[in-house]
Amino acid sequence: GNSVTQMEGPVTLSEEAFLTINCTYTATGYPSLFWYVQYPGEGLQLLLKATKADDKGSNKGFEATYRKETTSFHLEKGSVQVSDSAVYFCALSDPVEGGSEKLVFGKGTKLTVNP
Amino acid sequence: NAGVTQTPKFQVLKTGQSMTLQCAQDMNHNSMYWYRQDPGMGLRLIYYSASEGTTDKGEVPNGYNVSRLNKREFSLRLESAAPSQTSVYFCASSLTGNTEAFFGQGTRLTVV
Numbered sequence: 727g728n729s730v731t732q733m734e735g736p737v738t739l740s741e742e743a744f745l746t747i748n749c750t751y752t753a754t755g756y757p758s759l760f761w762y763v764q765y766p767g768e769g770l771q772l773l774l775k776a777t778k779a780d781d782k783g784s785n786k787g788f789e790a791t792y793r794k795e796t797t798s799f800h801l802e803k804g805s806v807q808v809s810d811s812a813v814y815f816c817a818l819s820d821p822v823e824g825g826s827e828k829l830v831f832g833k834g835t836k837l838t839v840n841p
Numbered sequence: 842n843a844g845v846t847q848t849p850k851f852q853v854l855k856t857g858q859s860m861t862l863q864c865a866q867d868m869n870h871n872s873m874y875w876y877r878q879d880p881g882m883g884l885r886l887i888y889y890s891a892s893e894g895t896t897d898k899g900e901v902p903n904g905y906n907v908s909r910l911n912k913r914e915f916s917l918r919l920e921s922a923a924p925s926q927t928s929v930y931f932c933a934s935s936l937t938g939n940t941e942a943f944f945g946q947g948t949r950l951t952v953v
Contacts, residue, residue, distance in 0.1 A: 758939040769845075769931055769944030770884075777939070815884065819939035826891035827938025828899070829874065833883030 728753040728820035732832035735813075739806055739839050747801040747835045749790075749816035757818040757827075759783075759792055759799040764813045764834070773801075773814070806839045813837070843867050847932045847945035854922040854952045862917040862948050864932030872935045873915035874899075874942070875907060877928040884931070890915055891938060922952045 733748040751759065758777045762770040774783030779794035788803045801814060816832040848863045866873065875887040876899075886899030888907040896907050904926060906918045915934075919926060929949050935942040 760941070762942075769946050770933075770942075771944065772941045775941065817942075822891065822897065822938070826872070828872070828886065828889045828891070828897075829933070829935065829938060829942050830886065831876075831884040833881070 727822075728757050728818050728830060730816045730818050730830065730832040732814075732816040732835055734833070735835040735837065737835060737837045739837070741808055741839055741841050742805045743839075745801070745803040745806045745810075745837070747814055747816075747837070749799045749801065749832060751797050751799065751816075751818050753797070753818060753820075755821065756794070757820065759790070760817040760829070761788070761790055761799070761801050762815040762817060762831070764815065766812070770815060806837070808839050808841055811837055811839045845932055845934055845943050845945040847930075847948055849948060850946065852948060852950050854919075854950065856923060856952060858922050859918065859920050860922065861919075862930055862932070862950075863914070864916065864945060865914045866934040866943070867913065868934060868936075868943065869912070870934040870936050870943075871912075872938050872942075873909065874933045874935075875905075875915070875917045876931045876933065877901065878931060878947075879928050887917065887930075922950075924952045926950065927952045 761773040774785045776783040776792035819827040876884045890909040932945040933942045
């Protein structure tokens with residue numbers, strides 16, 4: 727089945743630093759790609775998504791571009807804030823029998839931003 | 842706007858006890874999921890249901906059973922809890938498997 731690999735953390739940055747969290751995928755066909763964020767003590771919530779090659783998802787200053795040629799969907803932000811401290815998960819859709827799909831997640835990358 | 846509601850939020854079980862985690866969504870979603878989250882392991886899929894009336898095993902189904910009671914509800918049952926099942930459990934739902942998933946707040950389960 728489809729799978730994702732994302733960079734292991736933790737990642738520690740100073741406020742206003744540039745952020746990149748790498749995510750690569752293995753898939754048949756063209757899955758939808760997602761980044762989710764989990765703040766302490768909460769469930770996951772969608773940060774951004776892309777559904778086809780060359781699509782750029784963006785939200786709250788975060789961006790990721792669906793790169794078919796490199797099978798990647800790296801998360802970037804130009805200037806992080808303390809409030810961005812969270813765990814970030816890359817995910818993709820994985821086809822299953824019967825024509826449906828399920829969501830598969832990477833292991834997560836913990837980001838800590840210091841003032 | 843309730844979204845995805847999980848109960849209970851916290852639970853302590855003794856080894857060998859059974860329990861059911863409840864999950865309900867009010868968004869008319871077709872797909873529902875149960876994940877467990879352990880340190881360093883990310884989110885691992887236990888079971889999922891692509892539509893009402895169907896359930897399938899995920900990555901780590903051993904020791905668990907599920908029921909898709911109707912379109913809204915998807916429960917997870919531990920028949921005989923083991924310490925290895927100590928984890929945080931998340932229920933999620935999505936319209937389909939390639940659309941945004943909405944998560945519950947999680948259930949922190951400790952098996953002693």
